[in-house]
Amino acid sequence: MSTAELPARSRAPWWFNLAGQLLEPWLRLRRDPAEPATLLKAGLPVCYVVERDGFSDALILERACREAGLPSPMQPLQGTRRRRSMFALVRRDGWLFGRNRHRAPTETLSQLVRTLEADPERDIQIVPVSIYVGRAPNRESGWFSVLFSENWVMVGRFRRLLALLLNGRDTVVHFSTPVSLRSVMTEAGDIQQPERFARKIARVLRTHFRRIRAAVIGPDLSHRRTVVDSVLNAEPVRDAIAATAARENISPAKAWRKAHDMAMEVAADYSHPVVRSVSFLLSNFWNKLYDGIAMHHFDKVRAAAPGHEVVYVPCHRSHADYLLLSYQLHQAGVVVPHIAAGVNLNLPVIGPVLRRGGAFFLRRSFKGNALYSVVFNEYLAQLIDRGVPIEYFIEGGRSRTGRLLAPRAGMLVMTVRAFLRAPRRPVLFQPVYIGYEKLMEGKSYVGELSGKTKEKESLIGLLRGLKVLRQRYGHVALNFGEPIELNPLLDAASPDWRAASADPDAKPEWLNGVVDNLAEQIQVNINRAADVNPINLLALALLATPKHAMAESDLLAQLELMKALLEELPYSDRMTLTPMDPAGIIAYGEQMGWISRVRHPLGDVLTTDGEQAVLLSYFRNNVLHLQATAAWVACCFLNNRRMTRASVLRLGRIIYPFIRGELFLPWDTEGFGQQVQATIDFFVRRGLLEASGEGRVLERGPGQDDAAYQLRVIARSLIQAFERYYITIAALVKNGPHVLTPAELENACTLTAQRLALLDELSAPEFFDKALFRGFIQKLRESRIIWTDGNGKLDYDAALEVMVRDARVILAREVRHSILKITPGGDSDKEAGEKEAAPAVTEPPVAAPVPDDASAEDLHRRHVDAEHHAHEHETVRPVDTEAQRDQEPRA
Known part of the structure; x- marks a missing residue:
């Protein structure tokens, strides 16, 4: 609508214009949308409706309309007796400090309805306008600006004046799509009582304003006591209180007080002023701590979130x-989620601030406390029912190794059951990958993995830890992964899942399967959104060398190769990769203090010392999954010059379930095979492998060749996983069936790995992480390769012997013998399970002619036969001699 088409403006009272001129220097308006005139229908009278009555709101609206070329709210409404073209849903009584209010009478809407009834040709468009003063004060804002920003409370005129003076330059005027009053009346049919119809329209408008306000500043949680009252009045909690009173032989009042104390311990006390105050503090804090915080794919989150209950994971x-994620969401104009935090963080001073920032606290274990379990479940259900965004970590704790931990499904189960109880708003799980270049807790993680006791959180410990703030920690990336909707998972598990909502205590048999699938998919999607920073790439390269050192020319070539691999075969469309070139990556690593340069006449050497190397392993593990396929292919050529493509694929399919379980890889077995094929083709294009026999036979160069060296560096990033697998199998086979329990096997593996790390100077504390051994043992049990007998002891299938045999393809003989020598159990150091096993594939001693029409499997059999012949007659050098030569220092 052009300005010429607008009706003539009437002149506002002189005192109104004077007030507008006085306020104008303190106001800076942002319209949403920027051109609201495009929303209006030409030729129809316009009546604006604002949420709350206020002189300042009228001034702001009049100015916004003037700047946007809209009809003035101060002119008479055409065709009616109204002197103004605006009204408010809620009025306020009092003057300076008055805060008594009541809802505006519906006379205005009733008058408009009667006007349209009297003239069937007339129509009026109602335009809801939301006005927010100081929603997000910027970094330069002062403390008072933060405290007087917009919230759910209808404040008095004096407080509103202060908000305008302090935050008026950050005022948002949101114009909603106009509503034709005539259309609403037509849909309603015959209107017998205009006043009743007007009340109905007012309710719809109030709901509309609440939704807009919730989207802008978050849902209205009122006071913590309000939520706690709702929890205590819920039927499941009342039943649990009665059961507790009967079981513990206490009065119902005392049981109620116990439940009340538990609910108060759990519940957040969300405060918009506190959130804005903390945001103000963190702006300076992050600038001093980090060189930058980047968010990737957030636009996709913003597009998918409306209409959903969002759970950030x-x-x-x-x-x-949690501080980084909440801060970035707040800065992006999104509601800060409520965060599940361990009760150990409910420290003096810190705890109340976290609670007012949206943290709700939970105990590490609910076992043996039925009342607490019911109270916490009901509180979580109340949050979901109210549409409050939530955030929690399904790993249960911070990763000490840099890998994703096996998920703990407790919070997921409670979330799903809360949704099943009241499936009004679909749930959307939003995975988030957080990538660092340096960690404040790095040294403490290494100490804990090395056996030191984890320090309990305390205020004194926090104050002592403030010294880490003197350092710089580089850049941080928050990558938002592919969201996961709950409804499709429920539909796939049980088409009639909605029937489960009839009984809040029901636990359908399909629930555990849905939760397990959901947990795995969350971890997979987190890994798919990985950010590859310069430190990740340096760690992958340098930690793959025996002394954690590389000639600068070799490091440049290795970094270029790894970047090319990720660019040509991207892990997913959500992965991000540093734009730095190899030379820039090295310079950045030196600047961050991760690597150092040793000058030498024959060429500089880049190295990292022992302690730094251990810390770097964390950042290698962050992105290890991205190189898993390439590392597997390269591992096949550590001890073998030549293999068939079919053998690489066959062995890969055997080992893949275990790698997938450890690294949360996204493919099924067939998809992994396709990735292996694509990776082999990449290596062939790059000259790291040579293909012959129509691509069926693959061969690498000799040990000192540049291509073989690059393959070896890639392979060593995954070789420790295979060594851990072999330790587990060797410990089980060496002790024999029906001897070890799963816990005893786990302990034996951990001790073996610790000793091997001491002997071989491995710089990866996660090598002897119990959780990784536990996960591999669990995968063996799920695959029915091992199982427990009636006495809880482990027995195993013949497939375990096959895995021992296949390990000879990957692991050098010296490594296998070292593992078997120090593995506890048994009376002999003889290599378990290998006495009858022939090597799977090696380089044949004689290059026998191969028919043109030979299949890949025929070719593989020829190689195996040649290998048998070589070992029986000892006419060729053992394969491990080649491996030993490959490990010699590179000039």
Whole structure:
């Protein structure tokens, strides 16, 4: 609508214009949308409706309409007796400090309805306008600006004046799509009582304003006591209180007080002023701590979130995780989620601030406390029912190794059951990958993995830890992964899942399967959104060398190769990769203090010392999954010059379920095979492998060749996983069936790995992480390769012997013998399970002619036969001699 088409403006009272001129220097308006005139229908009278009555709102609206070329709200409404073209849903009584209010009478809407009834040709368009003063004060804002920003409370005129003076330059005027009053009346049919119809329209408008306000500043949680009252009045909690009173032989009042104390311990006390105050503090804090915080794919989150209950499920690597995510969401104009935090963080001073920032606290275990379990479940259900966004870490704690931990499904189960109880708003799980270049907790993680006791959180410990703030920690990336909707998972598990909502205590048999699938998919999608920073790439390269050192020319070539691999075969469309070139990556690593340069006449050497190397393993593990396929292919050529493509694929399919379970890889077995094929083709294009026999036979160069060296560096990033697998199998086979329990096997593996790390100077504390051994043992049990007998002891299938045999393809003989020598159990150091096993594939001693029409399997059999012949007659050098030569220092 052009300005010429607008009706003539009437002149506002002189005192109104004077007030507008006085306020104008303090106001800076942002319209949403920027051109609201495009929303209006030409030729129809316009009546604006605002949420709350206020002189300042009228001034702001009049100015916004003037700047946008809209009809003035101060002119008479055409065709009616109204002197103004605006009204408010809620009026306020009192003057300076008055805060008594009542809802505006519906006379205005009733008058409009009667006007249209009297003239069937007339129509009026109602335009809802939301006005927010100081929603998000910027970094330069002062403390008072933060405290007087917009919230759910209808404040008095004096407080509103202060808000305008302090935050008026950050005022948002949101114009909603106009509503034709005539159309609403037509849909309603015959209107017998205009007043009743007007009340109905007023309710619809109030609901509309609440939704807009919730989207802008978050849902109205009122006071913590309000939520706690709702929890205590819920039927499941009342039943649990009665059961507790009867079981513990106490009065119902005392049982109620116990439940009340538990609810108060759990519940957040969300405060918009506190959130804005903390945001103000963190702006300066992050600038001093980090060189930058980047968010990727957030636009996709913003597009998918409306209409959903959003549950943020990030990886957990630092105490800074929840602060970073909440801060970035707030800065992006999105509601800050309520965060599930361990009760150990409910410290003096810190706890109340976290609670007012949206943290709700939970105990580490609910076992043996039925009342607490019911109270916490009901509180979570109340949050979901109210549409409050939530955040929690399904790993249960911070990762000490840099890998994703096996998920703990407790919070997921409670979330799903809360949704089943009241499936009004679909639930959307939003995975988030958080990538660092340096961690504040790095040294403490290494100490804990090395056996030191984890320090309990305390205020004194926090104050002592403030010294880490003197350092710089580089850049941080928050990558938002592919969201996961709950409804499709429920539909796939049980088409009639909605029937489960009839009984809040029901636990359908399909529930555990849905939760397990959901947990795995969350971890997979977190890994798919990985950010590859310069430190990740340096760690992958340098930690793959025996002394954690590389000639600068070799490091440049290795970094270029790894970047090319990720660019040509991207892990997913959500993965991000540093734009730095190899030379820039090295310079950045030196600047961050991760690597150092040793000058030498024959060429500089880049190295990292022992302690730094251990810390770097964390950042290698962050992105290890991205190189898993390439590392597998390269591992096949550590001890073998030549293999068939079919053998690489066959062995890969055997080992893949275990790699997938450890690294949360996204493909099924067939998809992994396709990735292996694509990776082999990449290596062939790059000259790291040579293909012959129509691509069926693959061969690498000799040990000192540049291509073989690059393959070896890639392979060593995954070789420790295979060594851990072999330790587990060797310990089980060496002790024999029906000897070890799963816990005893896990302990034996951990001790073996610790000793091997001491002997071989491995710089990866996660090598002897119990959780990784536990996960592999569990995968063996799920695959029915091992199982427990009636006495809880482990027995195993013949497939375990096959895995021992296949390990000879990957692991050098010296490594296998070292593992078997120090593995506890048994009376002999003879290599378990290998006495009857022939090597799977090696380089044939004689290059026998191969028919043109030979299949890949025929070719593989020829190689195996040649290998048998070589070992029986000892006419060729053992394969491990080649491996030993490959490990010699590179000039």
